[in-house]
Amino acid sequence: MTGAMDGHAEDRGRVFQASGDQHISEHHHYGDAAAPPSGPDSVRRPAVGRPPVVLRDRAEVLERLRDGMRAGRGGEVYVLYGMGGCGKTAVACTLFQLATAEYGRVGLWVSASDRASLRAGMLAVAADRGAGDGELLAARNGLRPAADLVWQYLDRSAEPWLLVLDNADQPEILRDGSWLRTSPLGTVVVTTRRSAAHWWPGAELQHIGVLPREDAARVLRDLAPHSGTQEEAAAIAERLGRLPLALTLAGGFLSQQVLDPWTLETYGRHLDEGERVELIDRGADALSERDPRHLVGLTWQLTLDVFEARGLPEATALLRLLARFAPEPLPLSLLDRAGISGVLPRARCETALRALLDQSLTELVDVGVRCAQSHGVLLDSVAAATPAEQVPVLDTTAVLLLDTAVPDVPDAGPHDPLLRLLVPHGLALLRRIGDPSTSADALAVVTRLSIALHRTGDYLSAWETARAAADLGERLLGAEHRLVLAARSRAGRALFRLGRYAEAEALLGHVRAAQERLFGADDPDTLDSGHGLQLVLGNLGRRDEAIRLVRSTVAGRRRVLGPAHPLTLRSRSGMLVLLPASEIVAEDGGTLLSLPSECVRFLGADHTVTLGAHHNRAWALYLLGRFDEAGQEIRLVTEAYRRRFGPDYPIALSAQQLLSRTQAARGHMDAAIELMADVVARRERGLGPDHPFTVAGRRLLGDLSSGRWRPPET
Structure with missing residues (x-):
């Protein structure tokens, strides 16, 4: 050997320069079964419950979109924008069906509502277009740019395609990573509430508004044909502002009345007697006094009043519970748990859910996991109108249900699509909850969810989840709350896995210093941040600092957790790859090997x-x-x-x-x-x-x- 310093790092490994061929890798184990990364199983079908039987008054829009499907056409991006509840997703769904049935296109449907859903869906698109397991694993683990991989395979597709990016109400997440691109082989359709042109350079924008009077009336009669005349339907449609969501809710209600069916005239009388319900349509423009979104509250409130009158208060309770979560697919398994009894009897959950489904207040969707999903405008309206005295038990129950869905002690394992589905709901709880104690409980659960994502190798989602949770938790709990610091520590650990060592060192160093000052050097949280920090220092080539810190961490964990605890043993295991050969045999009283x-x-x-x-x-x-x-x-x-x-x-x-x-x-x-x-x-x-x-x-x-x-x- 020449003695040259020729060490190099591989596989998220660590290398320290020494004389000779010194290569040191840090190793972690992920999972119990071979499992390539997977996203939603449903990219070949729209993630919507029941598309409209007839799409009213969208012929001109659809014709423009169909032009993009014709032979030899490609490279277009269409942005369907409008207020919540106006039917953007319904238009996209109809186009999707036309593209696959009439134009021989491969249809690909991805939720763009949050970063985790977007990334998982787009990687599923790459898999559909032929990406291999190794490439998908590398993209999920942050070892290669995920968006580049997806568009590489879209550009190589053997078949023309239509890609729908649904609910892109945060356009910045499309820009981060450059997810929105064009290809001569396909057409992209985006649905969003955000219409500012700077978000969509080069795209063709198409406004989707409320329906004309006669078409709005036909929507009501499509759903409830025996409830009244066309003119009566037109009058009610006008009363509902001709908003497709409000019309759907009203038609669903009228179609389900059997014992004492309401006519359109009866429904209109109750609308006139109803009180306006405050509505917050997140991500859209401010509401005017006459905005039809205000009327969504009236439509569902009439339905809930009938539930109460007919002895089904559980349906009302379930809808209010769903309104604590996000307007994203919510796994049905989350509702089938004993913890729901704080809001409604578990045995009545099935009946309550069926009632909501019958009234179009929620829908069943299958994204590889069976889920319920409700419209965001509806959920915001319900949440705003929930009696204040009921909010604490609803929040507590929602946190408990989420808690039971996340592993108590997350372990390394294969990718689990359920974990990604839980992310937007955990963050929604942190946004809605106003009580510090309940917020702390929610933050602990979401941080544990981040750890679970981390241990499946989904480091990007783990980082985004921990970072967002810490920011949301800090609003009520303060920057130096134990759980806020723990969430930031997990964000630092994920940054390390993403290879962003300088950021990871700064964040973990700051968190560890605060934890040591507030809780002591031997506090488990302080020791956990210390373990993470020594990994970063080692990869930065600062071997002496890393060795001192790992020895301190091992000693602290022995004192606090005991010698047999998995975390103590994990830290000791790290010493096997950190120490130079000359020190390994003598370290730890000669017991390290x-x-x-x-x-x-x-x-x-x-x-x-x-x-x-x-x-x-x-x-x-x-x-x-x-x-x-x-x-x-x-x-x-x-x-x-x-x-x-x-x-x-x-x-x-x-x-x-x-x-x-x-x-x-x-x-x-x-x-x-x-x-x-x-x-x-x-x-x-x-x-x-x-x-x-x-x-x-x-x-x-x-x-x-x-x-x-x-x-x-x-």
């Missing part, structure tokens, strides 16, 4: 910490020149990773790379080259040829093939 055996005894052979300890010990043995032992151990780890994650998962490739090194060190050069060639090929497919991990792997393969490679000096 036996750590995997301790993990097996305390946690079991299949625990994530145990498997990571075996991986790290294999690296330490390799540095010590004990190549036979290292090779045997890393082979078992590699096989376990491949079984659990599949051959393309980054950590499986990291283990295979170490296996290649041990094979070379034992003189099995052909086997080493074969293993490393496979690593490079998989990285090129997943990360691209220019990614640093790919480049580093190719360099090692070149050294092995040319005979330049040498084992580490001991």
Whole structure:
């Protein structure tokens, strides 16, 4: 060896410069089964409940949109904008059906309401267009630009397509990452409440407004044909401001009356007697006094009054509970839990939900998980009109239901689409709740949800969720509340995984200093931030600082949590890849190399910490020149990773790379080259040829093939 400083970092690993071939990787285990990243299973169908049987008064709009479907056309972006409840999604859904049935287009439907939903949906689009598991994993883990991957496959599509980005009421999330682009092979349609032209450069904007009088009347008669005449329907439609959402709610109500059916004349009389309900249509322009959105409150209030009169108060209670959540798909499993009894008897939840479905107050949608979804204008209206004395129990129950849906102790595992679906609902609770104690409970749950996302490798969603939760929690709890600091610490951990080391160091350093000042050096939260910070320092090349901090963290966790706690063992495992070879044998009283055996005894052979300890010990043995032992151990780890994650998962490739090194060190050069060639090929497919991990792997393969490679000096 020449003694040159030739270390390099690979696979989210850490490298510290030393004489000789010193390569140190930090290893983490994610999951119990091979599971490529997945998004919603429904990108081939609109995520809406019941599209209108007949789309009234949109012929001119549809004709303009159909022009984009005709042979040889592509590259267009159409933006359908208008107030909430005007039927933008209905127009997009009808176009979607036409594109797939008449024009031979592949239809792709993605919710753009929040970052997590947008990213998951767009990655599902990439998968639909042919992206491989390795590429999708890399995009989800933040190892390659996700939007670039999606549009690469859209541009390569063998079939023309229509892509709908629904509910893009925060256009900035489309701009971040450049999700909205054009392609000669397809047409993009966006639905939004935001019409400012600067959000949609180069797009064709199409306003979707309220319906003309006669068409609005026909909507009522489509839904409730026996409730009155066309002129009576026109009068009621005018009374409802000709807003499609209000018409749908009114028609749904009239169509379901059996024992004592209402006529349109009766319905109009009750409208005249009703009180206006305050309505907040988030993301749209301010309401005028005569804005038809005000009338949505009257339509659903009449329905709830009838529920009460007919002995079904549970339907009212359920709608008010749904209004604490976001207007996004809410997994039905969330409602089928004992905790709902604080608002309505669990045994009555099915009946209450059916009543809401019958009255079009909510819809069933299938996004890979069966969900209920209600319109945002309706939910805002219901939330604003909920009696103040009922709000505390509704908020408490909503938090409890969310709490039971998030794992108590999130563990490494395969991607779970349910977790992504819960994000907007957790953040909506933090926005709605006004009581500090309940807000703290909600923040704890959402932070745990961020941890669960992190441990599936969805680092972008984990960071966005933790950051947003901390910002929302700080409003009521203050910047130095324990839970706010814990959420910011999790955001820092996710930034580290995204490779944003400088930001991660600044955030984790600030949080840890505040925690130490407020709670003490041995507080579990302080120690957790310390563990995260030492990872960052190691990757920044500040080995001495990292070693001091990890030793302090191990000592603190031993005192507070005990020697057998998984977090204590995890921190000790990190020392196996952080310490130079000269210190490994003597560290921790000479017991560090036996750590995997301790993990097996305390946690079991299949625990994530145990498997990571075996991986790290294999690296330490390799540095010590004990190549036979290292090779045997890393082979078992590699096989376990491949079984659990599949051959393309980054950590499986990291283990295979170490296996290649041990094979070379034992003189099995052909086997080493074969293993490393496979690593490079998989990285090129997943990360691209220019990614640093790919480049580093190719360099090692070149050294092995040319005979330049040498084992580490001991």
